[in-house]
Amino acid sequence: MIGEDVPAIQREFLAMPSAALFLREAGTGETVRLAPDDTISLSSEHTGWEGIAVERQRLPGCAADGYMPWHLLSVQITPPERYEDAELGPVSLRAGDVIIRPAGVVTKAMWEGIPDVVNVAIDPAVLARVAAELPGGDPVTLDRSWFGPDPHARHLAMALQDELAQPHAGRAGTLLADSVRTALAAHLLARHGRPIRVPRRRLLSEQDLARVRQRVDADLAGDLRLADLAAVVALSPFHFSRLFTATTGRTPHQFVLHRRIERAKELLRRPGVTVRQVARRTGFADAGHLARHFRRQVGTTPARYAAAVRRP
Template sequence: MIVEFSAKYGAALTGSDWVGLPLRIGHVPGSGRLEALQAESDAILVWVGGPSQVDIRFAEPTSGEAREHSFERLSGMMDLLPRRTRLHSVAWRGRPSVCTSVNFPEASMSALCSSPFTVLAPDRGPRFGLVDAHVVDLVHRLQAQAVGQEYLGAVYVQSLSLALASYISARYGAGSRAEIALRNARLSSSQRAQIEKFVDRELSSNFGLVDLAAQVGYSPDHFSRLFKHAFRQTPYQYVLSRRIDRAMTMLRDERLSIAEIAQACGFASQAHLTTAFKRRTGMTPGAYRKR
């Protein structure tokens, strides 16, 4: 019996209401062995803890022949598993560790891209024990959003997911061919106005990058590049700036509490408003109101 790999390594961090790439987390004991595993979709695994000595037997992707790979897994390393990777066995011994896995299923990629592209190249097979601080940082940022640590909204989550998928594809996979076709595309002045109108109208709601891109008929990945070229900032930075601008205006009305203003401006909480507001203005909303 072949078992889906990430399911064996832990419990789901995200559910059906999650707008980004699916995540799982597993608390792995100091020693153990798993057999007959398969990655149903492209996946990356980021490890914290250890060290552990790891011995893996897997099927070579083109010939199907068994291969073996042994290495010392250290905290901060990652594994790359292209879809349909078959692992005959994984054995380890050392100290306990925590594994955060990010999957790239077709449904999630279809929501973020005009057409699902291969994040990892299947013919290159799995790779283990890699070090890439940028990937680790992106995964940990996504994980923080999934567990509710200073949740920053759907635009941020989808932007992080897209950044992770694009980076992995460009550095470790085949890359996106669709980018070449849209290299010379630009947002028109009417499209920019449409985006600005949508943001101002929906500012109090938790709309996402997918919703923004839909206003002008682009997939989120292409939209993000066009948006940054047109507005000289990312969609998340723009939306956050508009929310702070509205909060500054509403703070003039002393009948409104800061919590009410945070909700009306689309912040996840009063604390989120306070943190973002102070970073932008150098003062808290309460101090700004008392000027």
């Protein structure tokens, strides 16, 4: 929730900055670090997420003069006391507002205080692919830097941060990261880029849904990616995600979680199978990760469920 602190997680990668979030000097292209790495409390650097990078950082006041190699979205958890852009002048920022900086656009700005921000960088190639998949294949051209409220962009960025704050962040969160990355790219194009025609809505067939379900069930313990599921029905990840959600009422990520919990219930009915073994065989990072989602969907813990269904 906006303003809440992320729980401290003692993991080695948390203080590691992502190369995608480095500032580059306008003249030389050399890397510029605006603050020490210990200002970073969360980082996706070693999660294996592709085409997107996420950090949460408290960045002390300073001046920035350079560009980002990827498109940058910054959610202001706690905004700076004062922010001034060289082109726009003083900018008023409130908690929850976002700053959007297109890739390659030189940023000259200064701020005071110690703002707490969630930075999300997206590879321009991701926006190019999403734009090319839309009718007309409009070129990827975001508008100039933008400041202010954008509830949907903020929601997607915070979903990534919340996933990153979990102890299982990494492989187990790849499908969610893929889904959010695609949704965020489409949103940036639609709201902050050139006008894009919305494709005519249709639904997946029963045969398509059956093939997706078979693919999911065959690899519940594996690293399921949005692109893998889309490939089953010969669709792009963007179109697949939209059509799957329209057809089933669930996002691909929600569907995979549901199937994993259903498989976990089957395994928990077997005598002698431990919760840890069930977690490993259903794609959860550990027993705690399984328990959190199991309680949310079933209403009880895996251990209590097993004790109830194994009674004579």
